[in-house]
Amino acid sequence: MNKLPELIFNISKEGKVGYSFSPVPATFTDDMIALDGEYRRNDMEDFPQLSEVEVVRHYTQLAQLNHSVDSGFYPLGSCTMKYNPKVNDTVASLDELSCHPYAPISTVQGNLEIMKTLDEWLCKITGMGGFTLAPAAGAHGEFTGMKIIRKHLSDKGDPRKIVLIPDSAHGTNPASAHFSGYEIKEIPSNPDGILDVETLEKYLTPDVAALMMTNPNTLGIFEKNISKIAEKLHANGSLLYMDGANMNAFMGIVKPGDLGVDVLHLNLHKTFSTPHGGGGPGSGPVGVAAHLVQHLPVPVITKTNDGYHAAYFNKGIGRVKNFYGNFLVMVRALAYIMALGKENIRKVAEDAVLNANYIRKNLEDVLNLQYSSKTLHEVVFSDKGLNVKTLDIAKRLLDFGIHPFTVYFPLIVHGAMMIEPTETESRETLDEFISVMRAILKEAQEDPEKLTSAPHNTPVRRLDEVLAARQLVLRWKKTEEK
Amino acid sequence: MKYFPLTDSDREEIRKLLGIKETSELFSDIPGDKSYYPTDDLPSAVPENELIDGFKAIARRNTFPGYKSFLGGGAYNHFTPEVVKYLSTKGEFLTPYTPYQPEVSQGSLQAMFEYQTMMTMLTGMDVSNASLYDGGTAAAEGVLLALRKARKKNTILIAKNLHPEYIEIIETYMRDLVEYKSKYVDFDPKTGTINPDELEKIVCDDCAGFIFQSPNFLGVAENSKRISEILHAKNAFSIQTITEAMSLPFMTAPGENGVDIVVGEAQSFGLPLGYGGPYLGFMAVKEDFIRQMPGRLVGETRDIDGKRGYVLTLSTREQHIKREKATSNICSNEAWCALRAGMYLATMGKAGLRQISKTNHLNAAYFVKEVSTFKHVGVKYIRNFFNEVVLEVKNMSIDEFTGKLEKKGILAGIPLKWFFKELESAVLINFTELHKKEDIDCLIRAIGELQ
């Protein structure tokens, strides 16, 4: 496609109408307006005016410019771009679920049942004592979890000062801990890409509130010292927070609660298949050990003989989100778990790990693997030893209709290429990816220019991000001559 | 299981290639006594047809849809055109992630740029971000933004008639940031609004800003202009919250009133009630706040051939670059909700938004006019509301009042005693364009019968 769709502002024309709705009743006249003149708006000058068909074509043309899970392979590491089952969208769009959040509790028992059921399933899958479904995304869950830790420690007399975070962590971890009032100390991983007990001990001062550990970590490696680490932390009065964004790697295989984890968050928009929506909405439930349940944010759904209720704990951290959280995302996640059932929940992890290892095995002779520990759900290669950069390979992949892996993360891998195939890809898709990757790497030897100038076949070519940041254009403005 | 494309022979061949017998060997780093626990306590897999039936059965346990609802208070039932539902649920919009690879994400990026533009037009501000989680967290982010920008000033003033849940969220966000303080500003119960003269006395030298809502939680417009002037005189920022975005096409834009930061909830733009989420937090600011702003921003640029294109920009504010020094921890946000809101705004267009917002107001105004003859109830603030009004009940308790109406199939409003001691016998009633005149007449009649 050579031409990008015009901005809607440029196809707008005075007098066009794209909607139809009952007119204001004739008896409702303007003299009934009860708003003083100073509060009333007079114009919306440049606001778009389009006909319905123009709106449909505009967004259909835009849709065609997007790569998505529905359109092709999307091995974006750490993001778990698995297939989003359509039946989940169907059930989430049942009109009867779309109630008002302040409806009397007796009129929304179905919705509370959905939340309570999801909560119970998540407890069983993770081995935690209780969940809040309120957080809107992973980072929001981290923030909520750190608040819970802080509340627990404060109630015991001292919130402490420091949160330890391994150098392989996602950027949201330090940011979330910071917004919960903590100082961050970065702690190095060992040559196997995981955290040593000895290293932890060096950092484990009485000031340490918690360790935030991603498991499996962002290298796709299981933190095998986790139980020992939990013991050390607990002996120091510190807590173990687990970033469970990668729970899909061992769902049904091991419960974090059995490993000594005190608080964790899950990403329903990753492990539990809810669509990513171009960057949200997500949902980031937080699970806690039994003794921390009292600190969950409001509201908490409870069940008694006479039905479901929304409870308000006064030892909780307060409210983190309006109403109950991203309810329609929870509905999709529950539908997903129900469709899997006990028969398949473990297969998610098994197939995801088989697929990641299949890619590793087929590319490790041509790409550098900085950490050779066992791979779980994703494999992270480095651009070390190549004559092109990770970015060039990523951009060249676009020409083959494949979405690139996550690039330059985790930071501890030089030129990281973080590949997460997920369990919802066929062997044929993986084979194609592997052969495209091998072809690109061969091309890098023979004709590196082909990579450094890629992509060639996309709707736009490499975009100037420096220009975007230097000459900020963050909105359309009417040009003078028009 | 249809979600797994690998066949048993695929699995077998992969295992052979990897030199293992059992897939479980791949998990050998996990302590053996803890792994492969029995999963028998989980329910069995449900086939697709039964799954749909099952959810329909659960959905039927909600009796809410059988009522005529006049509930608002931060969640509003508005009309959504079919094209918006159709377009927004296209897989190309629903199933990508954050546009990290802009060359194959121009659809999402351009749509987001258009959304940002329409939000700046509606709010009268310079810049809008690409979304935040919801209205309440947007309010909290607005407060933190003002505090960051004000640097040495450490106190935030909070209007007591700001949405009570938003206040709770702000408190949660501020609680552990010990360097910051908050103070409350009472509203005048007679007018339901902040008295600017009182505010003027309270604004102190260490005030970074004042966060208020307009129309406020009691449905009444605040004098944003006066409020902003008072704050500016003390070098403090004016932060306006809007929970009912549908008021924007009908009411003076915050930007015109001198507001510095606008935050709020845009669920009204095409998102279903959805039992409270996902919704759409928004933030729009004056230009000089851009570099301190939280959330994603889409900017225009050129590709190497000089062609126009869009990218995520100013990411040096964000957690993946700045880690603990980022302006916010937000990563995934509500991108799809913003995209859908953009579609809604484009479809309704100038004329549609003006008609719908006016209908909202006139429906509320009609109710106010009609109940003015009743003695047993009274509308507390009879002017300068948008689509929500406070009704005081004088002849019975509020529980009795809402209970009796509920029996007649009406959810009349939100009992304000949930949130305000001083409004023990009042309900907050919301009217949107989806209430037909007959619905409002039905409510009026039912209230009339409670004399």
Ligand SMILES: Cc1ncc(COP(=O)(O)O)c(C=O)c1O
């Ligand atoms: C390991 C890890 N932690 C946390 C997050 C943050 O999750 P979210 O984007 O939902 O806030 C992500 C994903 O972006 C992640 O991959």
